[in-house]
Amino acid sequence: MNKFTLSLKMSLSLLFCLIFMAFSMDITLDEQLAYIQKKLLEHHDSEHCEAEVKRYELNVTNTGFCRYKRFYTNGKVEYFSFNLVKFKDLDYYGTDKNGALYLRTKGENVIVQTYNDKRGGDIDSMATYMVIPLKNIEPQDLSDLSERLIKMNAQLLALK
Template sequence: MKKFTFCLKLIAIPAFCLLLTAFSFKDSLEEYVIFLQKSFTAHYDSSQESTVIKKYELNVTNNGFCRYKRYFNNGKIEYFAFKLAKFKDLDYYGTTTSGLLYLRTKNDDVIVQTYNDKKGDVDSMGTCVVIPLKNIEAEDLNQIRENLTKITKP
């Protein structure tokens, strides 16, 4: 009987642990992306560039990319894109009312393209994307950093 009880314990304990881990929820990339898109959209400050920029597009995609496109009044277009997995750190320069968010990557991982520029179309690589923000608190910035950091971890 002792042998049977011992074998039962050997089976029951790992099965119970497996059952507990099966119901633990892990945040998905999609949840992080949705949060980042909502944060960037809610806090984007178009008034910082309104004299020069006609419109902009700022997207965080489900396949893990951040894309920022600016359309200038003179017809020039600037496009920035980087894979969120290459995120290194962020810096914010400004106040809670208005400032600039620098999203930095590990290396030259930001694709920078210009179109319709007087100097010609240029394709290059950069290390950061600068996004104008408004009405953002330190807690919001910490949550943005936390979500970006979670995306970079395997």
């Protein structure tokens, strides 16, 4: 009987430890990606970016890529993309009403492509940052976005 109660106590202790560990686990990669995508879309400033932009696509994929595409009324398309493993830092220039978010990478890791540009043709190049126009964003949101990008960067690096 003594061995049974000892085993029962050990089993219950282990169960409680597992339950506490489950609730204390870090946020998963998919939750990080969804949060970043939601914040960027929620605060994207399509009114102040450029008058000729008719629509845009902004998404963060589950493979860790941040992609931003702008479609202009004259047919020109600009495409920016980088792997969040290469994320270094972010800067925000502007006010809480509107501004520009600079997502900086470690070196020239942002793919920049331009299609159907009547002045320059199709251009492929690399850059060290991606700029996303934002509006109505609080400093706390920027801080939280930065923290989550850094955590996600570490999670993506751990997967490689």
